[in-house]
Amino acid sequence: MIIRGSGALGRVAGWTPEYISERFADREVSISVADPDGTFRYDPDSETGLRFETMRGATLAAEFRRVPVTRKLCLQQLPIDARVPELAGEMSVPPVVPAAELNEINLWMASPDSRTPLHYDDMHNLFAQIEGRKRFVLFNPGQFEDLYPGPLNTRSESFSRVDLKKPDFQRFPKLADVEYWEAVVRPGDLLFMPAYWWHHVSSQDVSVSVNYWWRPDVRDALCPAFLRQLYLNLNLEDVNALFEAFDFSALGTGSAALLALAEMALAHGEPGAAARICGGITVASLREGLGLPEADVPSLVAALGPEHDPARRCITAALRARPGRPSSEAADLIAQLRVSNPTLTTG
């Protein structure tokens, strides 16, 4: 969804490169430098994932406006509250953003003809264009496998292996049939991108943007990328970490919310994730019930008596679960936990 010429940006609408440069004048700013083709690619060999350079704030505007453009630059995803105190006081939140749920507001600045490769984020995003034009190519999250996501548990997990600037249809044949949307945003426009929508973004001019990120309710995020990401946060040792990673407010609290999540994962074809959630609930409630809050999973299992056989079965099933691997037990485990009504303190 795009709101054209929103008029909702207040003083943020005046953040030209020159204005930003002036406000940053006395300090160094970290800028990422694109590959020669203009793409800000993640480099698996670099510690930060991107090639960075520091630049004097006072020279920022001139560096971004330098003609001819010899190097493409990007001030990338700079959290305004935490890292840009010079501008934080001028910020306003457009009324379409649920301000109380905001996670981060970021500042972006990019050279003409530079691009951010195809990827998705796990947050809802209101993208506000302040200066210059940006072109978005957007793909709905259901097309996950056809967009060739990077390997799980790596830094490129949420990036496509496809280079949209030069797509290789021999290597990535499913790409030929994907459906996409295209949008060019101009100063004053607001683009809403729901969480997990894939996007490829190219800057057509010297561009300044601000994006507003907030966590989706999990019921709005059920898609293959979310279910895959769930595995990353499914740590049997600390199932409570899930409450930090996702917004369960609509699902209830404590184990009720996690059981609802397990049911949703099962309904969306991920019995392995459902089994892992059940295992996490069981570990947390056993620790509480047995008074062993510090026990790791093997010591906890070793401390179980025969009366805990169902709990042991649940933890064993959870330890066996892997993304995409079928688990015939998940529905039984959920039913068992519903009956035994385990407690979970955090929620």
Ligand SMILES: O=C(O)CCC(=O)C(=O)O
């Ligand atoms: O503007 C860009 O280059 C990338 C923006 C983006 O990926 C985002 O807002 O999530």
